[in-house]
Amino acid sequence: MKFNELHLEKAVLQGLDSMNFQDTTPVQELTIPVILQGKDIIACAQTGTGKTAAYVLPVINEISKGKLPRNEINAVIMAPTRELAQQIDQQIEGFTYFVPVSAVAVYGGTDGIGWVQQRRGMQMGADIVIATPGRLLAHIRMGTVDLSSVSFFILDEADRMLDMGFYKDIMKIYRLLPPTCQSIMFSATMPPKIRELAQKILKNPEQIQLAIARPPETIIQTAYICHDFQKIKILQSLFSKSAPKRVIIFSSSKIKVKELSIVLTRMRFNVAAMHSDLEQSQREEVMKEFKNGHIDILVATDIVARGIDIDDIRVVINFDLPHDAEDYVHRIGRTARGTSGEGLAITLVAENEQAGFQEIEQFLGKTIYKIPLPEEVGEGPEYNPTMFPPKRKRGRPKKEGSQQKSVPSSPPRKRGRPRKQI
Incomplete structure (x- = not known):
C-alpha cells in the first residue's frame, strides 16, 4: 500500500515524500488506519518493521489539523531507554518538517541544563513528549507537567519496559491522563503480563499481531x-x-x-x-x-x-x-x-x-x-543439549544489572513553519 492511500494530511505526505517514503510496511498498513479511526490498539511487531512511523504518523496527522489544544501536551510516547527516546524524537523531526508540530525528548542522565530544557519544553506546550518513565515521573513530582490535555498515550516496546521494572511508573502516569485519551501499545512479544497491562489501560482495543520475523538469509x-x-x-x-x-x-x-x-x-x-x-x-x-x-x-x-x-x-x-x-x-x-x-x-x-x-x-x-x-x-564439549541442561531456569532479569557469572579476567526540532520555540 502507498502512504497516499492512507488519508493523511497533505503536509504529512509532503514530509514522507521528501524522505522518499512511498510504500508502507505491513505493520504500518495494518495499524495507521485503525489509529486514525481513534481506536485503542495493541500491536505485536518487532524492531525493524517500521513500527515507530506506524504510531507517530497518525499522531502527527491529527495534531497537524489544528483541532487539539494549542500550547498543551497532546501526545505522550513512553520508551524504555534514552537511546530509543532520542531516536523517536529524531524521526518525528523528519516527519514534521512541513507541519507545525513540536516535540521534546525527556530522559535521565542529563545535567541541570538538560533538565531545565526539558521542563521548559513541556511547560511551553510541546505537542509531543517522548519520555522514559522515570524521568517523566520526576518532572510530574516537581509539578512542571500538565497531562490533562493529552489525546494520545503510546507505549513503545512495552514488554521491555515491564522487564525493566517500569510497571508502577507507567500506571502512575496513566492515571493522570484524561479518560478520553487514546492509548496505543506496541510490543515485540505478547507474554501474559503484557496482556494484563493492555486490559488495564486499553478500551476495546484492536489487536494486530505480526509473526515474529526470522533473521534474513543474508x-x-x-x-x-x-x-x-x-x-x-x-x-x-x-x-x-x-x-x-x-x-x-x-x-x-x-x-x-x-x-x-x-x-x-x-x-x-x-x-x-x-x-x-x-x-x-x-x-x-x-x-x-x-x-x-x-x-x-x-x-x-x-x-x-x-x-x-x-x-x-x-x-x-x-x-x-x-x-x-x-x-x-x-x-x-x-x-x-x-x-x-x-x-x-x-x-x-x-x-x-x-x-x-x-x-x-x-x-x-x-x-x-x-x-x-x-x-x-583446545577441545570443547560435545553438543548434546540433553546431557547439559541449564544450571538455572532461563528467563529475563527484571533489571539490566542482574548479577551473573563474570567474564574470565584474562584471555584463559523540529523544523517547520512556524516552529514553536522550545
Whole structure:
C-alpha cells in the first residue's frame, strides 16, 4: 500500500515524500488506519518493521489539523531507554518538517541544563513528549507537567519496559491522563503480563499481531560449542585472524560487559562498553564514536539490541546466550542492515547454555552451523543439549544489572513553519 492511500494530511505526505517514503510496511498498513479511526490498539511487531512511523504518523496527522489544544501536551510516547527516546524524537523531526508540530525528548542522565530544557519544553506546550518513565515521573513530582490535555498515550516496546521494572511508573502516569485519551501499545512479544497491562489501560482495543520475523538469509549464523573459560580465547583467535571492524559483542549482564571490555582493551583492541551505568553524555559519545568508525568493537548489553539503528555492522557476537529466542533475533538483526545487506552472527555456547541454544534453533526451524574450535583454543564439549541442561531456569532479569557469572579476567526540532520555540 502507498502512504497516499492512507488519508493523511497533505503536509504529512509532503514530509514522507521528501524522505522518499512511498510504500508502507505491513505493520504500518495494518495499524495507521485503525489509529486514525481513534481506536485503542495493541500491536505485536518487532524492531525493524517500521513500527515507530506506524504510531507517530497518525499522531502527527491529527495534531497537524489544528483541532487539539494549542500550547498543551497532546501526545505522550513512553520508551524504555534514552537511546530509543532520542531516536523517536529524531524521526518525528523528519516527519514534521512541513507541519507545525513540536516535540521534546525527556530522559535521565542529563545535567541541570538538560533538565531545565526539558521542563521548559513541556511547560511551553510541546505537542509531543517522548519520555522514559522515570524521568517523566520526576518532572510530574516537581509539578512542571500538565497531562490533562493529552489525546494520545503510546507505549513503545512495552514488554521491555515491564522487564525493566517500569510497571508502577507507567500506571502512575496513566492515571493522570484524561479518560478520553487514546492509548496505543506496541510490543515485540505478547507474554501474559503484557496482556494484563493492555486490559488495564486499553478500551476495546484492536489487536494486530505480526509473526515474529526470522533473521534474513543474508545473515550467516554460526556457533562455537565451548567451555565457558574458552570464550575469551575464541575471541582472541577470531580477532587475530581478521582485524575487528564494526563488531558488536552482546552480553546479558552489565558486569560481564564491563569486564569483557577491560579484557579486550588489555589485548590492545579498540573497544568501548555500552551499559546503563554510563552517564547519558558518555553513552551518546560511545554511540557517536562507534557509528563514526572510531571504535572497532562495541561490547553491550541488550540496551542496544532493540530500536537502535546502526548501519554496516559486520559481525554480531553473542558472548553469552540471550534470554529467549526472540532476543536472539533482535541481537543478530543489528547486522545485515547497511548497504551490503550481509552480516555474520556468532554465538558462543557453553555447556549450561546448550539447552537454550537448542530452543533458539527450534524457534528458527533450522540447525545453526557449529564451527570447529580453533586448535589453539583446545577441545570443547560435545553438543548434546540433553546431557547439559541449564544450571538455572532461563528467563529475563527484571533489571539490566542482574548479577551473573563474570567474564574470565584474562584471555584463559523540529523544523517547520512556524516552529514553536522550545
